[in-house]
Amino acid sequence: MLMTSQVSFLINKKHEKNDEKTLKMKIENLSVYYRNFRAIEMVNLPIYAQSITAIIGPSGCGKSTLLRALNRMNDLVPGARTEGQVFLDGMPIYVPNVDVVEIRRRIGMVFQRPNPFPKSIYDNVAYGPRLLGIHSRAKLDEIVERSLLAAALWDEVNDKLDQSGLSLSGGQQQRLCIARAIAIQPEVILMDEPASALDPIATLKIEELMGALKKAYTIVIVTHNMQQAARVSDYTAMMMLSDQAERSGTVIEFGETEQIFLNPKDKRTEDYVTGRFG
Amino acid sequence: MNLALQKSELPAPRIGVIRRLWDHGDGSYRFFLVVASLLLIGLVMAIGYELWQNSALSRHAFGWKFLTTSDWDPAIENKFGALPFILGTLMTSILALIVAIPLSIGTAIFLAELAPDWLRQPLGFLVELLAAVPSVIYGLWGLFVFIPVFVRPAAQFLNREFGFLPLFAGPIFGPSRFAAGILLAIMVFPTIAAVSRDVLRAIPNSQREAALAMGATQWEMISQILLPYGGSGLLGAIILGLGRALGETIAVTMVIGNNLDLSISLLHPGYTMASVIANEFTEATSDLYLQALIEIGLILFAITLVINFIARLLIWRLARQTKGEAHL
Numbered sequence: 001m002l003m004t005s006q007v008s009f010l011i012n013k014k015h016e017k018n019d020e021k022t023l024k025m026k027i028e029n030l031s032v033y034y035r036n037f038r039a040i041e042m043v044n045l046p047i048y049a050q051s052i053t054a055i056i057g058p059s060g061c062g063k064s065t066l067l068r069a070l071n072r073m074n075d076l077v078p079g080a081r082t083e084g085q086v087f088l089d090g091m092p093i094y095v096p097n098v099d100v101v102e103i104r105r106r107i108g109m110v111f112q113r114p115n116p117f118p119k120s121i122y123d124n125v126a127y128g129p130r131l132l133g134i135h136s137r138a139k140l141d142e143i144v145e146r147s148l149l150a151a152a153l154w155d156e157v158n159d160k161l162d163q164s165g166l167s168l169s170g171g172q173q174q175r176l177c178i179a180r181a182i183a184i185q186p187e188v189i190l191m192d193e194p195a196s197a198l199d200p201i202a203t204l205k206i207e208e209l210m211g212a213l214k215k216a217y218t219i220v221i222v223t224h225n226m227q228q229a230a231r232v233s234d235y236t237a238m239m240m241l242s243d244q245a246e247r248s249g250t251v252i253e254f255g256e257t258e259q260i261f262l263n264p265k266d267k268r269t270e271d272y273v274t275g276r277f278g
Numbered sequence: 279m280n281l282a283l284q285k286s287e288l289p290a291p292r293i294g295v296i297r298r299l300w301d302h303g304d305g306s307y308r309f310f311l312v313v314a315s316l317l318l319i320g321l322v323m324a325i326g327y328e329l330w331q332n333s334a335l336s337r338h339a340f341g342w343k344f345l346t347t348s349d350w351d352p353a354i355e356n357k358f359g360a361l362p363f364i365l366g367t368l369m370t371s372i373l374a375l376i377v378a379i380p381l382s383i384g385t386a387i388f389l390a391e392l393a394p395d396w397l398r399q400p401l402g403f404l405v406e407l408l409a410a411v412p413s414v415i416y417g418l419w420g421l422f423v424f425i426p427v428f429v430r431p432a433a434q435f436l437n438r439e440f441g442f443l444p445l446f447a448g449p450i451f452g453p454s455r456f457a458a459g460i461l462l463a464i465m466v467f468p469t470i471a472a473v474s475r476d477v478l479r480a481i482p483n484s485q486r487e488a489a490l491a492m493g494a495t496q497w498e499m500i501s502q503i504l505l506p507y508g509g510s511g512l513l514g515a516i517i518l519g520l521g522r523a524l525g526e527t528i529a530v531t532m533v534i535g536n537n538l539d540l541s542i543s544l545l546h547p548g549y550t551m552a553s554v555i556a557n558e559f560t561e562a563t564s565d566l567y568l569q570a571l572i573e574i575g576l577i578l579f580a581i582t583l584v585i586n587f588i589a590r591l592l593i594w595r596l597a598r599q600t601k602g603e604a605h606l
């Protein structure tokens with residue numbers, strides 16, 4: 001039933017998961033509205049620390065909406081409204097007095113299309129640290145080098161740090177954006193289809209990178225690519241439109257990635273991961 | 279005034295334009311574009327040539343001294359010098375920019391980034407409307423409302439507090455360089471604001487999201503990301519405003535006092551290059567007088583060209599930094 005390639009990935013994958021799972025974030029009864037339209041409905045989901053959680057599901061089911069709810073990026077959409085709660089280390093983030101800027105510093109984000117600033121490679125990576133008030137050249141040098149190393153980009157750019165970030169290739173730009181995000185050492189990194197604009201080799205680089213990054217960070221990734229979800233993630237959340245009439249999306253199944261792909265409980269999940277979703 | 283048109287004219291490359299058109303155009307369309315741009319270049323050169331030719335008498339009589347002397351005596355000695363007019367034009371235009379830049383960029387930021395949805399449209403429309411009001415209306419308003427209500431009290435205040443500076447020396451007049459400069463600021467403000475707003479709106483949302491997702495505050499996002507990103511376009515908007523201020527004739531003539539004052543006090547009446555040409559052209563009886571006026575036109579033309587050339591260089595350098603992201 002399952003595609004053989006997926007199975008082989010899963011069998012070969014060595015899980016380095018902690019036995020006792022620490023909860024990094026928790027999504028509780030979350031609904032997001034765009035004006036009158038309810039895009040996602042009553043989502044409940046745990047995000048475990050130092051692991052990769054993949055969000056999969058058909059187009060338009062609210063994956064991006066859910067991801068953007070985690071660092072309150074939906075606040076920027078005029079008319080968007082959120083109900084329910086998201087907890088970060090047990091603290092609710094949808095409460096009146098929370099410091100949104102602080103939340104976004106702790107929860108970094110990498111977007112679908114690479115969006116470096118039209119500044120030098122160095123200034124792109126140093127942007128976050130400078131926001132935090134770090135201006136010592138030596139300290140910034142060190143952060144830039146460390147972040148670019150962690151994003152597996154250092155070897156390709158260390159001799160041209162003063163060139164524009166836009167002069168890089170698409171895959172390099174995306175790794176630059178990852179370097180920029182991790183320069184301020186967020187606790188969680190959200191990635192919305194980070195490889196969808198990239199070729200297979202660049203995609204592989206990003207996937208390897210995620211595997212390395214999860215040792216230090218908690219990663220949530222939205223992807224359309226089943227193999228990618230199977231290859232990189234530890235947990236998978238399957239989203240689907242809950243109600244065809246209302247067109248609101250919700251998480252219909254969550255579990256360890258192996259279980260979701262090899263032994264899905266929900267018929268719709270099985271249809272989707274085996275490519276029979278129509 | 280059609281802002282959309284001006285905006286599209288603004289970034290049109292003036293260097294290598296033919297080469298580019300030739301590469302991009304196709305067939306008869308290409309031919310048409312090349313002819314049109316050649317005509318444009320020809321027109322600029324023809325204007326320059328005419329001004330140059332028809333000011334020969336004056337140029338030979340006074341040489342470079344024309345730029346640095348301030349005699350303007352058509353009646354008895356027949357001596358002419360353009361310094362007071364050059365000074366008047368520069369002082370009023372610079373004052374106009376100093377006042378208008380922060381106001382208009384601030385308004386543009388408000389319109390593009392901060393204003394609530396329901397306010398954006400009407401306010402934006404109002405700004406565009408202001409840009410379309412004919413200068414003579416500004417002049418009338420300046421003369422009958424603005425000078426008595428604002429200029430006089432403000433001039434009195436400046437003179438009282440800062441009168442020790444030559445710039446604010448008395449005595450105080452209503453019509454003055456100060457009045458002209460501030461009125462020009464009001465006139466160029468909507469132009470700069472409307473174009474700057476369009477420049478800011480054209481910046482992709484992904485840039486805003488990138489900054490905010492890094493934990494930038496809205497102000498940090500605007501000042502560190504949007505303004506540099508829009509830099510070349512904003513500079514273009516300012517140059518557009520400066521161009522209008524340098525060449526503005528009728529409104530300035532109505533409020534500057536048209537006086538050959540030799541001090542550098544803002545509070546004194548003055549004269550600008552454009553307004554002296556407009557005022558005295560019909561009464562220039564001798565050839566030398568007429569040609570002196572034309573030479574002033576030549577200087578104004580040259581200043582405009584030089585400023586646009588410098589602006590083009592700056593915009594080009596800025597745009598090179600945002601490589602491949604030309605948004606205008």
Ligand SMILES: Nc1ncnc2c1ncn2[C@@H]1O[C@H](COP(=O)(O)OP(=O)(O)OP(=O)(O)O)[C@@H](O)[C@H]1O
Nearest residue numbers: 034037039058059060061062063064065066077224
């Ligand atoms: N800014 C917005 N304003 C109004 N509706 C929106 C907005 N963003 C998304 N939506 C709607 O919300 C629903 C979910 O969108 P979302 O982008 O979260 O889906 P998605 O699962 O990420 O889809 P895809 O896989 O195509 O990226 C869609 O019906 C979409 O039209």
Ligand SMILES: [Mg+2]
Nearest residue numbers: 063064065192
């Ligand atoms: Mg999406």
